[in-house]
Amino acid sequence: MDDSACDLLCLDLPKAERLRSQAPADDALARAAAAAKALADPTRLRIAIALREGDELCVCDIAWIVEQSDKVASHHARILRAAGLAESRRDGKMVMYSLTSRGRELVTAALPAEPARADSR
Numbered sequence: 248m249d250d251s252a253c254d255l256l257c258l259d260l261p262k263a264e265r266l267r268s269q270a271p272a273d274d275a276l277a278r279a280a281a282a283a284k285a286l287a288d289p290t291r292l293r294i295a296i297a298l299r300e301g302d303e304l305c306v307c308d309i310a311w312i313v314e315q316s317d318k319v320a321s322h323h324a325r326i327l328r329a330a331g332l333a334e335s336r337r338d339g340k341m342v343m344y345s346l347t348s349r350g351r352e353l354v355t356a357a358l359p360a361e362p363a364r365a366d367s368r
Contacts, residue, residue: 290323
């Protein structure tokens with residue numbers, strides 16, 4: 248027996264139809280899924296947390312914080328940017344990243360800010 252499905256049809260049609268009609272459009276759901284997918288990687292989540300706490304960081308700082316190469320850190324930061332969770336700007340020879348307000352909200356929803364611990368890993 249499947250414990251995740253009803254054993255009989257018990258549809259509350261008015262409620263179900265109201266909720267179905269209020270559901271976000273497919274394109275909005277696709278954008279939300281892409282944002283969630285961007286944060287599903289531990290390195291990207293670590294970068295996003297660093298950006299939340301540090302406001303704006305250059306790729307070199309991000310790489311140091313997440314203990315990855317500049318290329319790996321830059322790759323992950325670009326994915327966050329493509330998902331609309333981060334933005335970047337060039338400052339001379341440096342590329343600076345910061346979270347968007349949407350990125351900040353999603354990171355905080357996924358992992359609320361906590362006091363720093365001495366042994367964070």
